[in-house]
Amino acid sequence: MPLGSLRPSPLVEQATEHLREQILGGQWPVGGKLPGEAALAASLGVGRSTVREAVRALAEAGLVRARQGAGVFVIATEPHEDFGRRLRRAAVAEVYEARAVLEAQAVRLATRRRTDADLAAMVSALAARRLAAGADDAAFVDAELALHAAVVAAAGNPVLTELFAEYAPVLRDALAELTDPLGLRAADPATGDAAHAALVSAIASGAVGEAADLLDAELSATLARLVAAAGPA
Template sequence: MSLEALRPSPLVEQAAQRLRDQITGGDWPVGTKLPGETTLAKTLGVGRSTVREAVRALAGAGLVQPRQGSGVFVIATEPTEDWPTRLRSAAVADVYEVRMMVEVQAARLAADRRTDADVASLRAALENRRTAWSGGDNAAFLDADIALHATVVDAAHNPVLTDLFAEFVPALRKGLADLVALLDVREHEVAHGDAGHAELVEAVIGGDGEAASRVLQAELEETLRELSAR
């Protein structure tokens, strides 16, 4: 298998996949030292920073290991299942249970830590959700709904919580998209969940952590019941 120059697109992902193919295909056995960044960048037709990120992705998958002063070495020919992959393959109800634990605590913290900038962002996110619902586009509505929840998490000012919620988003969006289509919420509801989301926003803005967590818990439990009943 020979390396070829890459086409423009998400270059890091392409570079990581090309290098992964070399490893899993047996061209670079365990113990092999990868070519240097400059060589790989020239061969793949990308910048050294792209190669660096691609190698970091391979390290995260358990395929390679950088050794200071020695280079990057192949340590496995089959990737370990990383966190995003695990989430994509998990049942959406299982993901939702974990989301609930993370986000309810984040809402409690957000009520204590929100800033004036967070207050403005929360109000804007709630209005965007309403606008998206009125627009009739389910995909845009789901994006706006998730964005509002992400804004609540951001207001907790805990970067680990923010990153963890971001990891959940692709799996959550897919499950929620299926649920919206299945339930045909537009036929049965005037403004899907608006009152609860408005109550959540006001609780966070008002600094009432107990109310914020209670409202969010109730909303997420209801959605989880609907997901589990599918």
């Protein structure tokens, strides 16, 4: 079945989309093998390098996989959803629960591994959080998350750091919107300052259990408010 010639530009995007449509439409079922580069290039009216880039894009989307010496095979008929998109679709309480699990381990590692530079970053972030007490909710939430990001970074695990960076935008948007309705800053614009200062102090002194308890108390309290705000499931 001919795939049809493509317009000159952008060729890679067009080639990727044409091949994706063929896969989603069942032209090549799961387990099926795509035609070779030369055949695809001729059908699409593009060069082999364009086909190569298009196939790479399909592989990154989780639709195909190359087997050395055998060719390119379809492994799924629907593209996988990236982690950031899944987070944006999830309920904020669900994201917060996952965040709490991540930080529970991160704070334990941070307490054991933190360097002088890590401690300086946390102290600086704590000071910035205090300054943000006079700002709007969005700026305060940014400062809050920056402090927690410094704690996670002190764990010395780049995977945890990258995971927290994925959570941060979703948490930022949700918390900035919910801070006022939840009353988190109504009585105290710098809400949680003492607890955060104690957390940084516990990490600095190497008190693993204390740091973990302080973090758990903070995140659990906010999560309880989020769940209550969401109402019955």
